[in-house]
Amino acid sequence: MSIYxxxxxxxxxxxxxxxxxxxxARNVSVVLLSRPESAKKVVPPGVQVATVDYTDPSAVAAVFKEHKVDVVLSTLGSYVPAAQTPLVEAAKLAAVKLFAPSEYGMPTNGFTEGALGVKAQIAGKDSIGGALLGSDEVPEDLKAAGIPSARFYTGMFPEIMQWFVGYTEHGxxxxVGTGEVPVSFTSVPDIAGFVAHVLTTLPPSELENREFRMxxxxxxxxxxxxxxxxSVEHVDRITGEKGESMTSLFAILESGAGSTGWNQVIRSEELGSKAAGSANALWPGHKWLTIQETLNL
Structure with missing residues (x-):
């Protein structure tokens, strides 16, 4: 049982x-940090919402201390590691016990300056194709600060795929590419449920400095x-306002890095405890949603 x-x-x-x-839903204390300029969030009863400037470590640390926070989960859709630096500083000031950096996408261990070097803003957020992007830089910052990390790799979100592949616009x-390389897909409800499950059931020894590949x-x-x-149409590139960054992501998926078992250092799939979907076993009895089920196709 988790002590968090x-x-x-x-x-x-x-x-x-x-x-x-x-x-x-697991009856633990939860506080949601939101930017002052963000729209009002609707949260379950008992969840507190704290409006704070993410770039101010002292202000963020004050929120963490007020709520006696054990675990911080960053879900900022940013490819820029520096965007999470103030959160790491705040977590250190507040003596946080575990920090989950904002990744929730393709495996980014072995990458620097944002996942796979892609820099783009899609749908108004620093995210690519619905997969939030991270890098080794934030976990390294956490290590230097003496804060254990938990990294969650999910692959692509089925919820955005009709938009991403142009079906919403073109039917x-x-x-871009052959389209024959396997990609990991994990629905948002499954991601959220898995994260909550492991953080509230596993002991710290099984969470600290771990990678979870669902x-x-x-x-x-x-x-x-x-x-x-x-039908499927193969093109050389995507045009339009976000075309360059989307074309880059297609190239990333074509390389094999869209699988949650991908290892960029050896440029191949991992096996065993680091294989794609290896973390699924930590949620016994759960039925994972398919793309078809997620989108009600």
Whole structure:
């Protein structure tokens, strides 16, 4: 049984609010940190919302101390490691016991300056294709600060794939590359539920400085055509306002890095305890949602 009783979630976006809801359902203390300029968040009864400037370590640390926070979960959709630096500083000031950096996407161990070097802003957030991006830099900062980390690798979110492959706009699947390389897909409800489950059931020794590689379904981008009941079109690049960054992400997926078992150092799939979906066993009895189930296809 985990000894962690108080949790702070930083950011109430696509993945932040579901994690807040999943933690609240487990009857633990939860505080959601939100920027002053953000819209008002609707949270479960008992969840506190603290409005604070994320760039002010002292102010953030004061929130952590007030709520006696054991675990910080950053869900900022930022590829810039520096965006989380003040949170790490605040966690150190508040003597936080565990910190989960904002990744929730492709494995980023071995990468620096943001996941895979991709710099872009899609859908108004620093995220690529629905996968929040991180790097080794934040965990290294945490290590230097003496704070253990827990890293959650999820692959792509099925919820955004109709938009990402152009189906929403064009009525067909538009892909850069062969589309034949396997990709990990994990639904937002599964991600939130898994994170809440392991953080409230596993002992610290099984959480500290660990990587959790989940996978709801393994499929290729070409597989999306039949799922969406449409044709697949292969193009050289994506055009438009966010075309460059989206083209870059397609190249990343084509390299194999879209799998949660990917190891960038050896540029191949891991096996055993680091294989794609290896963390699924930590949630026994849970049925993971497929892409089809997630999107009600």
């Amino acid at each position: 009783k108080s949790f702070a979630v930083v950011g109430g976006g696509l993945i932040g609010l579901p994690i807040v809801n999943a933690l609240a 067909k699947v538009r892909i 996978e709801g379904e393994r499929a290729t981008l070409n597989d999306l055509g039949p799922l969406f009941k449409t």
